Amino acid sequence: MTATLMQSSDRVLLQNISWQTYQSLLKDFEQQPGMRLTYDRGLLEIMMPLPPHETYKKLLGRFIEAFTEAFAIEIRSLGSLTCDREDLARGLEPDQCYYIQNEAAVRNRDRLDLTQDPPPDLAIEVDITSSSIDQLAIYAALGVPEVWRYDGQALTIYHLTAGDYESHDRSLSLPQLTVSEVVRFLELRQSMGETSLIRQFRQWVITQLP
Incomplete structure (x- = not known):
């Protein structure tokens, strides 16, 4: 029997949910953008x-x-693509996800099957109010090589190593992007608008070009 384990203003946690129910809810929520x-x-x-x-x-x-535009790095950005595998009974929707090293492998794919196709190379998770489910464990099971997690104050960049995540000071896919630089620009949001912030970020990126 389905039971509610936790409920707050922005999330609810249910138990004893079948894979089929999860898939049905994914379809139902297609008409409600933003629900994850x-x-x-x-x-x-x-x-x-x-x-x-x-x-x-x-x-x-x-x-x-x-950054990837300035460095002429091809990417495929898939936003909150549902990443799931029935054989693992796990699935989630990143806040943002990108194919970078494997961009060419999925460039023309309209549907992805993560039992056959590679997972995204980089996923972003903003977890300000703390998820009740260990999302990193799901990403690790899916084989996502890199996860950025931001909690509103601190950014952690994780690299997948031998099945587990280890924190590093820079991106695996885009090594010129360091935790300290990304956080520096995130903090500028308090004092400037997004357009000015992105313009300033682009100016910094130019200084990193070879």
């Missing part, structure tokens, strides 16, 4: 992101996109 579902072997968390969450996920994504 995380599934882990019977546990289902449904989250409605709040404005700070959306602000930071967009900024982090724009940083990656501005």
Whole structure:
């Protein structure tokens, strides 16, 4: 029987949810953009992101996109693509995700099957109010090589190593992007608008070009 384990203003956690119910809810929520579902072997968390969450996920994504554009690195950005595998009974929707090293492998794919296709090379998670499900464990099971997690104050960049995540001071896919530089620009959001912030970030990126 389904039971509610936790409920707050922005999320609810349910248990004893079947894979089929999870898949049905994914289809139902297609008409409600912004709702995010995380599934882990019977546990289902449904989250409605709040404005700070959306602000930071967009900024982090724009940083990656501005950086790769300046360095002429081809990417495929898939936003909150549902990343799931029935054989693992796990699934989630990153705040943003990117194919970078594997961009060419999925460039023309309209549908992805993560039992056959590679997972995204980099995923972004903004977790200001703390998920009740261990999302890193799901990313590790899916084999995502790099995860950025931002909690509103600190950014941690994780690299997948031998099945577990280790924190590092810079991006695996884009090594010129360091934790300290990304956080420096995130903190500028308090004193300037997004357009000015992205313009300043682009100016910094130019200084990193070879």
